[in-house]
Amino acid sequence: xxxxxxxxxxxxxxxxxxxxxxxxxxxxxxxxxxxxxxxxxxxxxxxxxxxxxxxxxxxxxxxxxxxxxxxxxxxxxxxxxxxxxxxxxxxxxxxxxxxxxxxxxxxxxxxxxxxxxxxxxxxxxxxxxxxxxxxxxxxxxxxxxxxxxxxxxxxxxxxxxxxxxxxxxxxxxxxxxxxxxxxxxxxxxxxxxxxxxxxxxxxxxxxxxxxxxxxxxxxxxxxxxxxxxxxxxxxxxxxxxxxxxxxxxxxxxxxxxxxxxxxxxxxxxxxxxxxxxxxxxxxxxxxxxxxxxxxxxxxxxxxxxxxxxxxxxxxxxxxx
Amino acid sequence: xxxxxxxxxxxxxxxxxxxxxxxxxxxxxxxxxxxxxxxxxxxxxxxxxxxxxxxxxxxxxxxxxxxxxxxxxxxxxxxxxxxxxxxxxxxxxxxxxxxxxxxxxxxxxxxxxxxxxxxxxxxxxxxxxxxxxxxxxxxxxxxxxxxxxxxxxxxxxxxxxxxxxxxxxxxxxxxxxxxxxxxxxxxxxxxxxxxxxxxxxxxxxxxxxxxxxxxxxxxxxxxxxxxxxxxxxxxxxxxxxxxxxxxxxxxxxxxxxxxxxxxxxxxxxxxxxxxxxxxxxxxxxxxxxxxxxxxxxxxxxxxxxxxxxxxxxxxxxxxxxxxxxxxxxxxxxxxxxxxxxxxxxxxxxxxxxxxxxxxxxxxxxxxxxxxxxxxxxxxxxxxxxxxxxxxxxxxxxxxxxxxxxxxxxxxxxxxxxxxxxxxxxxxxxxxxx
Numbered sequence: 016x017x018x019x020x021x022x023x024x025x026x027x028x029x030x031x032x033x034x035x036x037x038x039x040x041x042x043x044x045x046x047x048x049x050x051x052x053x054x055x056x057x058x059x060x061x062x063x064x065x066x067x068x069x070x071x072x073x074x075x076x077x078x079x080x081x082x083x084x085x086x087x088x089x090x091x092x093x094x095x096x097x098x099x100x101x102x103x104x105x106x107x108x109x110x111x112x113x114x115x116x117x118x119x120x121x122x123x124x125x126x127x128x129x130x131x132x133x134x135x136x137x138x139x140x141x142x143x144x145x146x147x148x149x150x151x152x153x154x155x156x157x158x159x160x161x162x163x164x165x166x167x168x169x170x171x172x173x174x175x176x177x178x179x180x181x182x183x184x185x186x187x188x189x190x191x192x193x194x195x196x197x198x199x200x201x202x203x204x205x206x207x208x209x210x211x212x213x214x215x216x217x218x219x220x221x222x223x224x225x226x227x228x229x230x231x232x233x234x235x236x237x238x239x240x241x242x243x244x245x246x247x248x249x250x251x252x253x254x255x256x257x258x259x260x261x262x263x264x265x266x267x268x269x270x271x272x273x274x275x276x277x278x279x280x281x282x283x284x285x286x287x288x289x290x291x292x293x294x295x296x297x298x299x300x301x302x303x304x305x306x307x308x309x310x311x312x313x314x315x316x317x318x319x320x321x322x323x324x325x326x327x328x329x330x331x332x333x334x335x
Numbered sequence: 336x337x338x339x340x341x342x343x344x345x346x347x348x349x350x351x352x353x354x355x356x357x358x359x360x361x362x363x364x365x366x367x368x369x370x371x372x373x374x375x376x377x378x379x380x381x382x383x384x385x386x387x388x389x390x391x392x393x394x395x396x397x398x399x400x401x402x403x404x405x406x407x408x409x410x411x412x413x414x415x416x417x418x419x420x421x422x423x424x425x426x427x428x429x430x431x432x433x434x435x436x437x438x439x440x441x442x443x444x445x446x447x448x449x450x451x452x453x454x455x456x457x458x459x460x461x462x463x464x465x466x467x468x469x470x471x472x473x474x475x476x477x478x479x480x481x482x483x484x485x486x487x488x489x490x491x492x493x494x495x496x497x498x499x500x501x502x503x504x505x506x507x508x509x510x511x512x513x514x515x516x517x518x519x520x521x522x523x524x525x526x527x528x529x530x531x532x533x534x535x536x537x538x539x540x541x542x543x544x545x546x547x548x549x550x551x552x553x554x555x556x557x558x559x560x561x562x563x564x565x566x567x568x569x570x571x572x573x574x575x576x577x578x579x580x581x582x583x584x585x586x587x588x589x590x591x592x593x594x595x596x597x598x599x600x601x602x603x604x605x606x607x608x609x610x611x612x613x614x615x616x617x618x619x620x621x622x623x624x625x626x627x628x629x630x631x632x633x634x635x636x637x638x639x640x641x642x643x644x645x646x647x648x649x650x651x652x653x654x655x656x657x658x659x660x661x662x663x664x665x666x667x668x669x670x671x672x673x674x675x676x677x678x679x680x681x682x683x684x685x686x687x688x689x690x691x692x693x694x695x696x697x698x699x700x701x702x703x704x705x706x707x708x709x710x711x712x713x714x715x716x717x718x719x720x721x722x723x724x725x726x727x728x729x730x731x732x733x734x735x736x737x738x739x740x741x742x743x744x745x746x747x748x749x750x751x752x753x754x755x756x757x758x759x760x761x762x763x764x765x766x767x768x
Contacts, residue, residue: 086424086447170606171598190601193540195747281542282600283744298417300732301439 072314079307085297089304096308106309109280109287110316112199113268116288119203120267124211125259129252132218133244136230147219150212158209162276165205166192169277192278198285205273210266214259221255222248257328261321268317289313375403375668377675378429380422382658383409384624385433387691388494392679399678403671416440423449423663430666431675433658434490436473437729438483441659445480445489450661452487456673462491462680465697466656470718472567473725474659483729484567490659493680494688495696495714497654497723498547501611501619501629502638506532510617513640515648517555521585524594527617534594536616538607542739545599545746546727548620549586550653554644554724556582559651562724568731568767574760583752590746600743623710627692630706637706641713644722650713651722656696727759731766734759 079096081089100106140146153161168175169191176188191201225247233243271290274280280287289309296306381389386409393405408429410418416435420443423432434441434450444450457463463471477486500520507513510527514520527534539545553562556578564572589595596602596615611619612632619625620642629637641650660679662672678684685695689703694714703711717723728735737759745755 084443084446086420086443086449166603169601170603171596171601190598193598193601193743193747195744195749279541279739281540281740281743282747283740283749295736299439299735301420301443302732 075307075310078304079311081304083303084301085303092304096302096304097312099305100308100312105284105287106289106292108284109289109292112286113270113288113316115199116203116206116267116270117264119200120206120210120270121260121263123203123207124214124263125256127207128211128215128218128259129244129249129256131215132222132252133240133248135219136222136243136248137240143219147216151216152212153209154213154216156209158272159276161205161209162273165208165273166277169201193282195282195285198278198282202273202277202286205277206267206270210263214263217255217259218252221252225251253328253331257324260324264320264324265317268313268320289316373402375400375671377403377405377431377672379405379407380419380429380432381407381409382415382433383411385409385657388679388688388693391687391691392675392684395684396675396678400671400674420444420447420449423447428663428665430663430668430672432661432663434661435658436655436726438732441474441489442476442480442483444661445476445478445487447480449664450489451664451666451669452489453491453662453673453676454488456677457488457491460673460677462488462677465680465682466491466493467718467721469563469721470656470696470723472563473655473729482568484563484569490661491676491680492657492659493685493696494657495623495654495694495718496657497623497641497694497710497714497717498550498621498652499623499639499641499710499713499717500551501621501625502640503611503614503617503633504636504638506614506617507638514643516643516646518646520643523617524589525592528592528594533596533616534618535589536607536611536619537595537599538602538604538610539599539743539746540601540603542743543728543735544604544607544621545742546738547622547653549582549742550724550727551620551642551644552586552589553579553582554642554652554722556585559644559722559724562727565763566725566727566730568763574763575756579756580753583756587745587752590748595746600747623694623714626694626707626710635705639706639709639713641716641722649720649722650716651720652717652724653726654714654717654723655725657693731762733766734762737762 078089080091080093082092082095083089135143167173170176171190171193175191179185179188189197192198194201229247229251230243233247238246269290270288271294274286274288274291275294278286280291290313292309293306293313296302296309379389379393389405389407393407397403397405415433416439419432419434420440422428423444424447428449432450434444453462457471471488471491472484474490475484475486475488476482506527507523510523510530510532511519514523524534535548537544537548557576561572561576565574596607596610602610607619608621608625608628609632610616612629623639626639642652643649644651660676662669662676666672680697682697685697688695689707689711692707694707694711696714696718728738731737741750741755741758744750745752750758
C-alpha cells in the first residue's frame with residue numbers, strides 16, 4: 016500500500032492492536048507457568064464442544080468409510096465413497112456451483128458494502144441508523160422464509176416479471192428459477208441480499224472507529240475520494256473484511272436452505288450444491304456413508320478456504 | 336411422489352368427521368364381545384395425508400372392539416420418509432406404520448427385518464382376489480429385500496393414487512368431444528394450441544410433475560406389463576425400446592409445439608394447479624389427489640378421464656396404490672393390527688373413502704357425485720384394463736433424482752428425447768446390470 020503521500024503512516028485501527036503483555040490478567044504460579052487447575056475452568060466448555068461438535072465429526076468421518084443404509088450392518092468399503100464422489104460429474108458440478116456462489120455471497124456484497132462505506136466517509140447520510148437496521152433485517156430472517164419470499168418474487172407471474180413488463184422490458188422477463196442460464200445467478204442474488212446487511216453493518220461500525228484526523232490529514236494532503244478510500248478506509252477495515260469473508264464464504268459453501276426451498280437443485284442439475292447431495296444421499300438414496308464422505312469433503316473445503324483467508328490476513332498484518 | 340396439496344382441506348374435513356363420530360360413539364351402545372379383553376393400544380405411525388382416513392377408520396374399529404384405543408403419530412410426506420426407517424428400527428417402534436414402495440423405504444424395512452410378511456393375512460381376508468394379483472405386486476419383495484415386485488407381500492393399501500387427465504369442460508367443448516384414443520387426444524392438443532389456449536397445464540419446478548405427463552405418453556406406446564417389468568427390474572426387461580423411443584419423440588414434439596406453459600420449469604406444481612383452476616389450460620395431466628382442490632375451485636367445469644392409451648380405447652398410465660400399511664415385527668398383537676388394516680382396505684370402508692376425498696381402488700358402488708365420481712370411474716377403468724404402469728421413480732434408489740433432473744432438461748430443451756432415454760437407461764443399468 017502506498018502511503019508516503021500522506022506524510023503519516025496510518026495508525027493501526029484499535030481493534031487490530033494487540034494488548035501489551037503486562038496488561039494481560041493471567042494468574043501465574045510462582046514458577047511463572049499457568050497453574051494446571053486453570054485447565055479445569057475450560058472443562059465445561061470443552062466437554063460441551065467435544066460431545067456436540069467433535070464426536071459427531073469423528074463419527075461422520077468413520078461413517079464415510081462404510082456403506083450403510085441406516086438399518087442393516089455397516090460394511091467397510093475403504094475409500095469407495097470418496098472415489099464415487101470424485102468420479103461423479105454431478106458432484107463436481109455441485110462443488111463448482113458452490114464456488115460460483117461465493118461470488119454472490121461474499122465478493123459482491125463486500126465490494127458493494129465497501130463502496131457505500133467509502134461514500135459515507137464523505138457524504139453525510141441522514142437517518143443512517145435506520146438504514147442500517149433495515150439492511151440488517153435479511154440477515155436475521157430465517158433462510159426458509161427468505162427462500163419462500165424470493166421464490167414468489169422470481170415466479171413467472173411474480174413481482175419481478177411484473178415490474179419488468181411494466182417498464183417495457185417484457186423480453187427480459189422469464190421463469191427465473193426454471194431458466195438454465197439464470198437460475199444460479201438468481202439464487203446467488205438472494206444470497207447477496209441476505210449477506211449484504213451483515214457485511215455493511217460490520218463495515219459501517221468499523222469506519223466509525225477510524226479517527227477523523229486521518230481523513231483530515233488525507234484531505235490536507237490532497238487525497239481525492241478514491242485515494243482516501245484506498246489509503247485510509249480500506250486498510251482500517253482489514254479486520255472486518257476478514258470476518259465478513261469467513262462468515263459469507265462459509266454461508267456460500269454450506270448453502271442448503273435456499274436451494275432446497277427454491278430450486279431443489281434444478282432446473283436439471285444447474286443449482287446443485289454439495290449439501291443437497293448430502294441430503295439426497297442420506298435421506299433419499301439412503302447411502303449414509305456417501306453422504307458422510309461428501310460432508311467430510313465439504314468440511315475440508317470450508318476449512319481450506321477459511322485458513323486461506325486467515326493466512327492472507329496475517330500476511331497482510333505483517334507487511335503493513 | 337404423491338404430494339397432497341389439499342391436506343388442509345382434509346384436515347378440516349377430518350375435524351368435522353371426528354366431531355360427528357365422537358358424538359355418534361357417545362350415543363351408540365358398545366358391543367361387549369371383547370369386554371373381557373384388557374385394554375389394548377395400537378400405535379400407528381402414518382403420513383399426514385391419511386389423517387382423516389385414520390380418524391374415520393379408528394372410530395369404526397373402536398366401536399367394534401371397545402377395548403382397543405389408538406395412539407396416532409402423523410408426519411408430512413418428506414418428513415415421514417426421512418424419519419420412518421429410524422423410528423421403526425428404534426427401541427420403541429409403532430405397531431402399524433406406512434412404508435413406501437420401492438427400494439429406499441420398503442426394501443430397507445424388509446432388509447432390516449422390521450416388518451412382518453402379510454401373505455397369511457392376505458389369504459385369510461382375501462386381499463389378492465379383491466385387488467387382483469398384479470395390483471399388489473408393488474408391495475412385494477423377496478425375503479432378503481433385494482428383488483422388488485416379487486415374493487412376499489409386506490404391505491397393502493386400498494387407496495388408488497392414479498394419474499389421469501383433468502380437463503376444463505367449457506374449453507374442451509369448444510374444441511371437440513372427449514377423446515377415445517390417444518391420437519384423438521393428440522389432435523385435441525393441436526386444436527387447443529391453434530385456438531390460442533395452453534393445451535396442457537404443467538408446472539415442473541419440482542421435476543416430478545412432468546414425469547406423470549411422460550408416463551402417459553409412454554403408456555400410449557408401450558404395453559403396461561412391459562413398463563411394469565422395467566420398473567420392477569425383471570430379467571429381460573429394459574427401458575429403451577423402439578416404442579419407448581417413439582414415446583420420447585412424441586413428448587419432445589409436444590414440447591416443441593409449445594403444448595406446455597412458457598417457463599414450465601419455473602412454475603411450481605401447486606401454482607400450476609391454481610393456474611388451471613384460473614382457466615389457463617385445456618388439460619392437466621396430474622394425480623387424482625388434486626380432485627378436492629379442483630372440485631372446490633372449478634365446480635362443475637372440471638372433468639376427468641383416464642388416458643386412452645391405445646387405439647382400441649384401452650385406458651392406463653402412471654398409477655399405483657397409496658403408501659403401504661405395514662405391521663412391524665415388534666407389534667404386540669399382529670392379528671389385531673391385521674384386523675385393523677383389513678378394515679382400511681375392506682370393501683365397506685372403500686365406500687366411505689370418498690367422504691375423506693380419497694379414491695378407492697376396490698370397485699365401489701357408493702353414490703358419489705361430481706368430479707370424484709369421474710375420478711373413481713377412471714381408476715376402475717384403468718384397473719379393469721390392467722393399464723397400471725406404476726411410478727417410474729421406484730425403479731432404482733437414484734431414479735427419482737435422475738428423472739426429476741432429466742425431465743427438466745428435456746422440457747428446457749437442454750437434451751432431446753434420445754438423450755433423456757439413454758440417461759434413464761444408464762441409471763437403470765447401474766442398478767440392474
